[in-house]
Amino acid sequence: xxxxxxxxxxxxxxxxxxxxxxxxxxxxxxxxxxxxxxxxxxxxxxxxxxxxxxxxxxxxxxxxxxxxxxxxxxxxxxxxxxxxxxxxxxxxxxxxxxxxxxxxxxxxxxxxxxx
Amino acid sequence: xxxxxxxxxxxxxxxxxxxxxxxxxxxxxxxxxxxxxxxxxxxxxxxxxxxxxxxxxxxxxxxxxxxxxxxxxxxxxxxxxxxxxxxxxxxxxxxxxxxxxxxxxxxxxxxxx
Numbered sequence: 001x002x003x004x005x006x007x008x009x010x011x012x013x014x015x016x017x018x019x020x021x022x023x024x025x026x027x028x029x030x031x032x033x034x035x036x037x038x039x040x041x042x043x044x045x046x047x048x049x050x051x052x053x054x055x056x057x058x059x060x061x062x063x064x065x066x067x068x069x070x071x072x073x074x075x076x077x078x079x080x081x082x083x084x085x086x087x088x089x090x091x092x093x094x095x096x097x098x099x100x101x102x103x104x105x106x107x108x109x110x111x112x113x114x115x
Numbered sequence: 116x117x118x119x120x121x122x123x124x125x126x127x128x129x130x131x132x133x134x135x136x137x138x139x140x141x142x143x144x145x146x147x148x149x150x151x152x153x154x155x156x157x158x159x160x161x162x163x164x165x166x167x168x169x170x171x172x173x174x175x176x177x178x179x180x181x182x183x184x185x186x187x188x189x190x191x192x193x194x195x196x197x198x199x200x201x202x203x204x205x206x207x208x209x210x211x212x213x214x215x216x217x218x219x220x221x222x223x224x225x226x227x228x
Binding site: 105108 | 149158160205223
């Protein structure tokens with residue numbers, strides 16, 4: 001089946017630094033990728049929709065200058081958390097779909113801890 | 116606003132018990148429906164999906180779901196659960212002209228051996 005990878009799986013960074021998370025679709029091309037944030041024991045919160053070659057669409061309340069998303073190719077999207085703060089600590093999950101009408105395939109997630 | 120409701124937030128069962136997790140949505144018109152599972156420490160995996168056709172959908176690991184359009188529901192069922200079914204289960208719906216699915220808040224299932 002379709003596989004989506006994320007790197008790194010865990011990252012610890014200091015407050016004020018930036019962290020980049022990569023999301024790759026390994027065996028299919030993804031015109032659209034999604035970035036979610038998941039809080040403990042809660043559902044996924046959609047942060048933004050990333051379309052290859054164009055600007056990401058951010059959900060209301062998500063700071064686009066803080067969470068920079070780049071979707072440079074059909075198999076790679078990156079999320080950069082800029083000037084990270086402890087409240088940004090969370091589990092970030094990406095997903096990719098081979099087409100708009102298709103189901104999403106999820107990456108394993110990245111646990112970000114900001115100290 | 117479009118929404119997806121999972122009424123059972125926490126379910127505790129013994130092995131071999133039957134399972135039914137509720138999922139209701141508020142969209143009108145054509146919908147695509149999904150159930151995802153997240154085992155402890157693992158990523159979300161697709162259990163089953165409904166796009167069209169037979170409203171009774173069979174997925175992996177013995178799970179099935181029935182789309183009842185008149186009730187705006189897509190309940191997940193399994194006749195006999197196992198300890199390994201302990202996980203978080205998420206219902207997701209695409210509809211209302213959007214290609215972005217909306218997720219329910221999830222149901223935590225614990226199966227005691």
